[in-house]
Amino acid sequence: MGFERGLELIRGGEYFEAHEELEDEWRDAPAAERDFLQGLVHVAVAWLHAGRGNRPGCERQLEKAARRLDGYRPSHRGVDVEAVLGGVEHARQLVASGSLSLSRPPV
Numbered sequence: 578m579g580f581e582r583g584l585e586l587i588r589g590g591e592y593f594e595a596h597e598e599l600e601d602e603w604r605d606a607p608a609a610e611r612d613f614l615q616g617l618v619h620v621a622v623a624w625l626h627a628g629r630g631n632r633p634g635c636e637r638q639l640e641k642a643a644r645r646l647d648g649y650r651p652s653h654r655g656v657d658v659e660a661v662l663g664g665v666e667h668a669r670q671l672v673a674s675g676s677l678s679l680s681r682p683p684v
Contacts, residue, residue, distance in 0.1 A: 580654070583617065587684045592625035613653055616645030620661065620682050623668065627677040635677060639669045656684060 579602035586595035596618050603614035623638035642665050651659045660683040668679050 584684050587621050587682060590681060592621045595621040596625065612645045613649050616642050619645060620665065624679055624682060627679045630677060632672060632677060635672055639665050639672065
């Protein structure tokens with residue numbers, strides 16, 4: 578339930594709440610699922626930082642998200658990881674150009 582709720586919260590732009598929900602899920606997850614869940618936590622936190630104007634924090638979280646999710650391509654647990662990583666890469670390019678106006682991540 579925490580996993581689906583976390584995704585719903587990201588989709589709704591409620592990034593802090595999504596991070597909390599997914600972090601709880603991550604703590605109880607088997608080892609093989611932890612990087613996936615942590616990657617989604619990093620996505621939520623990156624967007625949270627962007628919304629708060631924290632460029633360095635956003636950049637760090639986007640990097641971590643890309644690294645953690647990469648091994649779960651093309652999809653995992655019903656999530657189009659390829660699309661999420663595309664959104665992360667697009668966000669990285671926007672942030673590098675000086676913008677923190679990110680559209681919602683494709684989760």
